[in-house]
Amino acid sequence: MQDAHVLLPDMSGCLSTLPGNVSRVSYFAVFDGHGGARASRFAAENLHHTLAKKFPTGDAENTDKLIKRCLLDTFKQTDEDFLKKASSQKPVWKDGSTATCVLVVDDMVYVANLGDSRAVMCRMEAAADGQKRSVTLALSKEHNPTIYEERMRIQRAGGTVRDGRVLGVLEVSRSIGDGQYKRCGVISTPDLRRCQLTPNDRFIILACDGLFKVFSADEAVKFVLGVLQEGSEEKGAVQMEEERRFEAACQQLASEAVRRGCADNVTVILVSIGY
Template identity: 80%
Template structure:
């Protein structure tokens, strides 16, 4: 059974790629084509077909914005990363893939070491494991993401157990990988990702906003999660594993791994369309005081109404997205969220 939970498919796509940031520690870029001596006609035709295929695909422009607030906590335990161009992290990239982007938010608990480790290392492991071929790409990307989360968890637990005293940190993870116009979201815990899609009303009415969930929450009150924990010898009290841990899947949390807390993410896949406006990735600090629909409507209101101050070099649209991201995080704190709040807002345009 395919682990992907597919969202509604689009009817058309069109657009170009955009670069915002590059990999913080890129591997050497060896993906460029090498010169060949006197290519024959068949090779020229195949290359032309490949370029035509890339153009026809339609690659949306993605730009990421982030806002992080410590709230009333003594320490900022959230971490995040925005890579509008992840190609620089890969030594080779399948020839049919035009663009690779990666955005992720990590909500730490018991300390900030697990979330920071995941933010620093998960995308590098993902780059090393990314498929080198395009046949059955969806299946290969799924395996790549599952392997990457397992490896990241194992690497952190190995480092955590080698410390004296051993680290007991853990972290949620909501990671969005964009391959051309296809979005793959892998998540653990209670951080979330939601998509704003504008759909036409019947009989030629105005377009309405539809909020699509791109992630699935994992907490021990969910039947399947609780059963797994109990089968492994753990207990759930007051909605928490052993009465302590609020999530049932995470990176780290070594002391809970033997009683059913796992690092296997849920995976969802969604093809972007010209009707899509933006994606919100946020930790539970945001969604404790905002429903997914309310968060999307709040962002839309900022985008559609009023003037905003722009940073030097920003377009008016970029200024609105920046303001929407910052105001959403501020509003979460104003509404009484005492937790850390991290918001990543990714604009989508074709």
Template identity: 75%
Template sequence: MDLFEDLPEPSHSSGPVATATAQVQSEDEELRPKRKREEEEEEEPTDIKKDCKEGPPALRGFVASRRGERDEMQDAHVLLADLMLCRATPTRTRVSYFAVFDGHGGSRASRFAAENLHVNLARRFPSGDAENLDKLVKKCLLDTFRQTDDDFLKKASSQKPVWKDGSTATCLLQVDHTVYVANLGDSRAVLCRMEGGVSVAVALSREHNPTMYEERMRVQRAGGTVREGRVLGVLEVSRSLGDGQYKRCGVISTPDLRRRQLTPGDRFILLACDGLFKVFSADEAVKFILNILQDDSVGKGAELTEEACLYEAACQRLASEAVRRGCADNVTVILLSIAF
């Protein structure tokens, strides 16, 4: 079963890059909504094919983090605009990776994922001009999440006392014109698409909450329970990295995978932990960012271009506004500008 859920193609009408400082289980077929799936993908519109010939877009990452009222910052993030996974080829010239990890029960799982997941990804990434690249990237992501989870659980179980940390993960992998989003837990990825001068917030991820029917049924079939919207009345998410004590209760590390081709109508991508979305809807966050990007009063930096200063300001102000609105949780925001 293809775990990619392609979003419909749209109608056609750089802060500095920071260095990076499960057992795969399939959901039961009868629990997943039945969807019509075409045996062959529809032919891409001519205008999109034309754009692809002009070279892949550049994603530039900006990040802002706020501790909120927590005693510890348990979030972690990675921005790698030029991930040298393989040699450039005539058909693949850009590979980038961006990720946000929201830890719980401590910061060890989120830090481990930030330090190791992209390394595992690099080792498994298909090399050369491979055929069926989408399927190979899908398998690469699934295997990478499984290995990273297994590696952390082994390390956690060897400690005294045993580490009980866990982490959500929202990772975006760009391969030329295509972005793949792998998501676990309740962090989100949102694309801002412009259609006729109007912004549209497009979800690039799906949250994993134990109150969702499919997630709850998997937990219950594994012998766990969902009380007050939490696994065993404690854990807020039904998929995560780490959380070894909940793995026997149906909490898995298999990510939801989505794929989208970028076009000139796409303005930016927002990756953020649930701390932001506790006080912002996706539409509100997109509009908030756009208002700042259009603000001529934003000061210009000596080392950044005018556009970069606007994105940096938008990222920082969005995180600060989340705290001002009363979010007591850690807040981490990654804003990716899209430049063709």
């Protein structure tokens, strides 16, 4: 098992002070390691502490811009710190990891990701017949060497893409760690997305590619909605509390991925949105 994950529904304990215009910060992350579990474990243990140190303070007017800069700097620092540690080992560590981090600052969601772990959000919208329908919003972008821009960067750096992999080996084109591929155009600059929460938003799914190999994003959202619906309609007993329903939906989604034949690790975080 080379995955790692972090759940910090209230991150204020890690932050020295919050900016004056911010009342709550939450952080959720999934890291899918390859070549060993050391890069994913290092990122899970350190990335949010580095983020906390770089997080904007005071009454900054351009908090949005500062948070984005903070996320970019945090990923760069985490990668550099791990590579420094990895290169000092005998033999040198060759581990790498994806990273998908969701930072919720009041009602604004920031997602920073590297590699092929993903974040998707379920938003309910009114349909023509008056019923509410779920819409699946992608909050992250996959980075693999078959994508044109990624392949071009790798080739410009002197690397090659064979069988959809960097040098025929590495499946992702951005990661933390993977020191031996950094000279081939594999970078640790995350894709950044921002999304404002609305009263129609239900939940966010964060998961490694083990889930998305056997579920499309839309299928995963509909599966979770189905389990939540069952929990709210349970006969005889008092309705399951919301927390237990989400716990059940998360467990069942991961179990179903395994049942469908996913041979990879499956890590799933389900974040309930209470607006």
